[in-house]
Amino acid sequence: SKKLEINREQRALMKAIVDAYNRHQIPEDVAKKLLQDQYSPEENFLLLTEMATSQVQVLVEFTKNIPGFLSLDREDQIALLKGSAVEAMFLRSAQVFSRKMPTEHTDVLEERVRKSGIPDEFMTPMFNFYKSIGELHMVQEEQAILTAITILTPDRPYVKDPQAVERLQETMLDVLRKLCVLQHPQEQQYFARLLGRLTELRTLSHYHSEMLASWRMNDHKFTPLLCEIWDVQ
Numbered sequence: 115s116k117k118l119e120i121n122r123e124q125r126a127l128m129k130a131i132v133d134a135y136n137r138h139q140i141p142e143d144v145a146k147k148l149l150q151d152q153y154s155p156e157e158n159f160l161l162l163t164e165m166a167t168s169q170v171q172v173l174v175e176f177t178k179n180i181p182g183f184l185s186l187d188r189e190d191q192i193a194l195l196k197g198s199a200v201e202a203m204f205l206r207s208a209q210v211f212s213r214k215m216p217t218e219h220t221d222v223l224e225e226r227v228r229k230s231g232i233p234d235e236f237m238t239p240m241f242n243f244y245k246s247i248g249e250l251h252m253v254q255e256e257q258a259i260l261t262a263i264t265i266l267t268p269d270r271p272y273v274k275d276p277q278a279v280e281r282l283q284e285t286m287l288d289v290l291r292k293l294c295v296l297q298h299p300q301e302q303q304y305f306a307r308l309l310g311r312l313t314e315l316r317t318l319s320h321y322h323s324e325m326l327a328s329w330r331m332n333d334h335k336f337t338p339l340l341c342e343i344w345d346v347q
């Protein structure tokens with residue numbers, strides 16, 4: 115029916131977002147390093163810090179390519195990036211963990227995360243989230259649009275014009291809703307399940323700020339970009 119059909123404009127929007135999502139991937143060298151060096155917690159933390167830094171760079175490039183984002187107020191662009199970075203990174207690394215990498219790489223990455231000085235109480239929710247994302251078997255269009263929806267969340271701190279952000283987010287939500295019905299016709303509530311993951315993401319970002327604090331307590335060093343995006347140091 116007309117209501118459900120993805121129109122030409124929405125198809126162009128989807129293509130722009132998916133191309134941006136795939137164009138900006140974590141550099142091969144960082145992923146390759148994963149498998150080489152030894153397993154000391156310090157070594158693991160350094161590697162994960164490098165990965166996190168490149169994830170932020172990838173996130174910024176992806177965000178700049180979301181149609182309409184660069185026409186938002188400049189300060190609101192920054193507020194949206196800072197407010198959504200952790201959630202977008204959890205989504206991105208969930209895809210890395212659940213599918214993108216070959217299994218043996220995922221196991222090595224999981225091993226390194228588990229041995230990088232992260233307190234156990236953050237490990238469980240983190241890996242539960244990765245598992246719950248994996249079980250959704252999202253197609254890449256859904257992953258890319260869901261990440262764009264997370265970034266375009268109007269109620270982030272310090273956003274001056276939330277209506278402008280809401281208009282962009284609503285366009286994305288409409289495309290995602292139609293896509294879910296087309297890609298998962300047998301699962302009525304698939305769209306609702308996807309949005310439910312965004313709620314789970316907010317809980318994880320609280321864990322993440324506590325993780326940052328516990329790393330800093332143990333005098334772990336971050337890169338300037340990570341300090342800037344999360345206002346540490």
Ligand SMILES: Cc1cccc(C)c1Nc1c(-c2c(F)cccc2F)nc2cccc(C)n12
Binds near residue numbers: 164167203204232340
């Ligand atoms: C790259 C990576 C992948 C999976 C798990 C972890 C712990 C990391 N590493 C970090 C994350 C982070 C992230 F990048 C994605 C998802 C969840 C995250 F905790 N955030 C930060 C912030 C400062 C330093 C690091 C090492 N770090």
